[in-house]
Amino acid sequence: MSIIEVENLKYRYPDLTDLVLDDLSFSVEKGECLGIVGENTAGKSTLCYALAGLIPHFYKGAYGGQVTVNGLVVREHEIADIVENIGLVFENPFSQMTGAKKTVYEEVAFGLENLGLDRNEMHRRIEQYLKLLDVFSVKDKNPFDLSGGQMQRVAIASVLAMEPDVLILDEPTSQLDPQGSSEVFEVIEQLTQRGMTIILVEHKMEQIAQYADRVLLLHGGKQVALDTPEEIFSRPDLKGFGVTPPVVTNIAKALNVRYPDSELFPVTIKEFKRLEELK
Amino acid sequence: MNTFELKDIAFSYSPAIQIFDGLDLVFDSRTTAIVGQNGAGKTTLVKLMKGLLKPSSGTLLIDSESIDKQTAAQLSKRVGLVFQNPNDQIFKTNVLEEVMFGPLNIGMSRSEAEKAAREALQKVDLESKEEDNPYDLSLSERKLIALASILAMDTEMVIFDEPTMGQDFAGKEKIKAIIEELQAEGKLVLCILHDMDFAAEIFERTVVINQGEIILDGQTRDVFSKKEILEKAYLDQPYVTQIAHALGYSESFIHESELIAFLNKSN
Amino acid sequence: MNTMTLYVEKDSPVHRLDPLVKLLYVVASIALTYILPEPLFIAGVLFVTLLLLVIGKVFRNSLPILTLSMFLIFSLVIVQGFFHPDNVTELFSIGPLVFYEEGLYVALVLVLRVLVMIGSFSVLILTTSPDEMVERLIKKGMSPRIGHVILSVLQLIPQMRATTSKITDAQRSRGMETEGSMLTRIKAFFPLMGPVVLNSLNETKERSIALEMRGFGSSTKKTFLNEEKQYPYNKLLAGIIIGIVILGIVWRVMA
Numbered sequence: 001m002s003i004i005e006v007e008n009l010k011y012r013y014p015d016l017t018d019l020v021l022d023d024l025s026f027s028v029e030k031g032e033c034l035g036i037v038g039e040n041t042a043g044k045s046t047l048c049y050a051l052a053g054l055i056p057h058f059y060k061g062a063y064g065g066q067v068t069v070n071g072l073v074v075r076e077h078e079i080a081d082i083v084e085n086i087g088l089v090f091e092n093p094f095s096q097m098t099g100a101k102k103t104v105y106e107e108v109a110f111g112l113e114n115l116g117l118d119r120n121e122m123h124r125r126i127e128q129y130l131k132l133l134d135v136f137s138v139k140d141k142n143p144f145d146l147s148g149g150q151m152q153r154v155a156i157a158s159v160l161a162m163e164p165d166v167l168i169l170d171e172p173t174s175q176l177d178p179q180g181s182s183e184v185f186e187v188i189e190q191l192t193q194r195g196m197t198i199i200l201v202e203h204k205m206e207q208i209a210q211y212a213d214r215v216l217l218l219h220g221g222k223q224v225a226l227d228t229p230e231e232i233f234s235r236p237d238l239k240g241f242g243v244t245p246p247v248v249t250n251i252a253k254a255l256n257v258r259y260p261d262s263e264l265f266p267v268t269i270k271e272f273k274r275l276e277e278l279k
Numbered sequence: 280m281n282t283f284e285l286k287d288i289a290f291s292y293s294p295a296i297q298i299f300d301g302l303d304l305v306f307d308s309r310t311t312a313i314v315g316q317n318g319a320g321k322t323t324l325v326k327l328m329k330g331l332l333k334p335s336s337g338t339l340l341i342d343s344e345s346i347d348k349q350t351a352a353q354l355s356k357r358v359g360l361v362f363q364n365p366n367d368q369i370f371k372t373n374v375l376e377e378v379m380f381g382p383l384n385i386g387m388s389r390s391e392a393e394k395a396a397r398e399a400l401q402k403v404d405l406e407s408k409e410e411d412n413p414y415d416l417s418l419s420e421r422k423l424i425a426l427a428s429i430l431a432m433d434t435e436m437v438i439f440d441e442p443t444m445g446q447d448f449a450g451k452e453k454i455k456a457i458i459e460e461l462q463a464e465g466k467l468v469l470c471i472l473h474d475m476d477f478a479a480e481i482f483e484r485t486v487v488i489n490q491g492e493i494i495l496d497g498q499t500r501d502v503f504s505k506k507e508i509l510e511k512a513y514l515d516q517p518y519v520t521q522i523a524h525a526l527g528y529s530e531s532f533i534h535e536s537e538l539i540a541f542l543n544k545s546n
Numbered sequence: 547m548n549t550m551t552l553y554v555e556k557d558s559p560v561h562r563l564d565p566l567v568k569l570l571y572v573v574a575s576i577a578l579t580y581i582l583p584e585p586l587f588i589a590g591v592l593f594v595t596l597l598l599l600v601i602g603k604v605f606r607n608s609l610p611i612l613t614l615s616m617f618l619i620f621s622l623v624i625v626q627g628f629f630h631p632d633n634v635t636e637l638f639s640i641g642p643l644v645f646y647e648e649g650l651y652v653a654l655v656l657v658l659r660v661l662v663m664i665g666s667f668s669v670l671i672l673t674t675s676p677d678e679m680v681e682r683l684i685k686k687g688m689s690p691r692i693g694h695v696i697l698s699v700l701q702l703i704p705q706m707r708a709t710t711s712k713i714t715d716a717q718r719s720r721g722m723e724t725e726g727s728m729l730t731r732i733k734a735f736f737p738l739m740g741p742v743v744l745n746s747l748n749e750t751k752e753r754s755i756a757l758e759m760r761g762f763g764s765s766t767k768k769t770f771l772n773e774e775k776q777y778p779y780n781k782l783l784a785g786i787i788i789g790i791v792i793l794g795i796v797w798r799v800m801a
Contacts, residue, residue: 040447058754095756147318162761171445
């Protein structure tokens with residue numbers, strides 16, 4: 001059984017007339033990194049909320065179809081029960097800090113207190129994840145005194161400490177500077193290597209190409225395609241969907257540097273170089 | 280406007296942290312990108328230029344005339360700044376009124392302001408939303424409204440603070456077109472950017488700031504070829520530059536088209 | 547230091563008190579101003595309150611709030627001084643405006659009461675870290691959701707303070723004058739307050755979602771990272787405060 005199963009998912013925000021999610025059906029396998037791409041109105045964030053249970057529990061509106069995470073039908077369980085299965089990291093690091101905790105250490109504890117864990121377990125997890133996210137050195141600092149990149153890593157640590165099986169990251173680097181961005185992508189790299197199931201929404205196509213096993217292309221709430229990065233980025237009709245492939249793929253397309261006996265173009269610099277040298 | 284000069288500028292937020300010390304910088308007709316990490320001083324620089332902050336020493340000059348005595352509101356007639364977060368400035372319940380706010384403040388008549396606002400909305404493709412409430416629009420649309428509200432003021436210089444943050448492909452193309460149009464109109468354009476590829480694509484000149492100091496300043500092509508210096512500021516080269524480098528070419532490339540043409544020729 | 551609350555982090559005897567005791571003080575001090583509505587008694591409660599602010603080393607931090615309420619106080623004085631129905635005895639006059647003793651007496655009581663309210667709330671809010679207070683209340687059985695609401699409200703003012711400077715910059719950049727005549731400043735109010743409030747609401751909403759995803763609102767029994775904090779003289783102080791209130795009631799009934 002797949003770790004996430006989406007069946008005919010439809011959704012419309014209250015007071016709006018158009019469907020933001022229009023009949024989506026796909027599954028995500030354990031340990032997979034799924035990239036989600038599409039233009040700004042495609043419904044990417046809305047899909048993240050639906051996977052995490054915020055839709056329909058926090059955002060009401062018209063909901064159709066089914067989302068199952070780890071065997072739990074999202075619609076039938078409270079968010080508080082879902083969070084141990086699936087975690088969500090948002091775009092803005094600042095608004096993910098509770099504002100109720102004086103130190104980074106206590107900030108990470110917040111979710112664990114809500115789960116009712118005993119103190120020893122809390123300490124164990126907090127230390128583990130602070131170290132994993134490389135923010136152990138700032139554990140006694142006030143969360144709001146951190147840089148954007150550090151704050152986002154604390155947000156990720158706080159969610160990971162709840163030990164969900166799936167982590168969704170909704171444009172996690174969009175508000176960060178280049179250094180902050182690369183810090184977060186290093187974390188994603190580590191997590192994928194450890195076998196974490198990840199769903200990554202990004203506009204930075206080079207990173208999607210590097211980390212995603214498969215890519216879901218959304219447009220106007222509809223599922224256009226779900227395939228490998230090479231398949232998706234090699235499509236000639238991407239512009240029509242408001243998406244542009246990695247720079248290296250554009251160049252490969254213009255120079256017709258492709259995989260032997262295939263319509264597919266490389267999506268990373270490493271692959272481009274390899275194929276270029278083959279010629 | 281021909282030049283905007285910062286001469287021997289010193290500034291600090293508190294006695295302990297000196298941001299700038301002896302900063303010299305002249306902006307001219309070349310479209311200029313300013314890059315650097317958060318905290319490097321880019322935003323402070325721009326605030327000093329807009330009169331929102333006053334330097335502890337040094338002078339600011341427009342066309343060799345000092346502007347030290349002018350208030351931010353007075354300067355806003357000549358220098359426009361598009362802020363990062365549209366929610367930090369939008370307060371009217373009507374898009375047209377919102378875009379007219381700036382023009383009215385700097386002394387345009389109501390009819391002049393209305394005309395300027397409409398033209399600006401056309402430039403960002405949102406003239407159909409004139410009557411809407413800005414907060415009924417999406418965040419990307421609101422960013423364009425904020426942009427329009429500065430364009431409507433028709434300033435001689437326009438500064439953008441992270442215009443491409445969170446934008447998708449279509450949004451970036453729109454901004455690119457606007458910058459090119461502004462340059463064609465003879466305005467001075469300055470852009471704070473984290474997006475190296477966007478900087479490489481359209482800006483003639485790039486200034487790299489690191490911890491309050493200018494570590495690189497010149498033709499975009501030359502600046503982005505200096506890998507080691509960029510690395511010290513924790514900055515990457517644009518992807519086009521990286522690709523050329525990976526393929527073993529020593530020349531500096533910053534446009535996709537030129538690399539493609541070059542590789543075609545070598546084949 | 548970048549804090550999102552009004553809490554002033556210092557070490558003082560008042561800081562070390564149990565938040566619940568301080569909360570009790572707020573209720574008790576305001577109650578006393580109603581139980582014994584004579585200026586002398588209220589002034590006494592006010593004196594104790596101000597003393598607590600001084601001992602708590604937060605007196606200076608309370609001044610902005612106190613001065614803000616001056617407007618309210620001033621209008622109270624005017625309204626009561628003139629228009630109180632019992633006004634008979636003329637005290638003094640400024641030009642055509644006549645101030646009466648009865649009205650001014652009522653005004654004095656009201657002013658002192660307002661000062662006590664602001665003062666005692668300041669004692670609570672300036673010397674208590676919000677999470678400590680909410681944690682204490684939750685441990686006593688309050689719903690975590692109400693705790694979150696309290697935290698959001700307490701964060702609202704500093705949050706707005708932080709965004710106000712950003713917004714002022716943006717509007718000044720569009721030619722809005724902020725310095726100068728009173729009229730100028732008043733005209734500047736709406737371009738500032740609109741975005742400030744909207745931004746705060748937006749951020750509060752984003753934060754709520756983030757908290758939901760951290761299990762907030764779970765029906766599971768909450769545990770606490772930190773050991774149960776020991777508060778000195780807890781019961782004794784609570785007892786004294788309640789005792790004084792009872793004394794006040796007795797006095798009133800006897801008089």
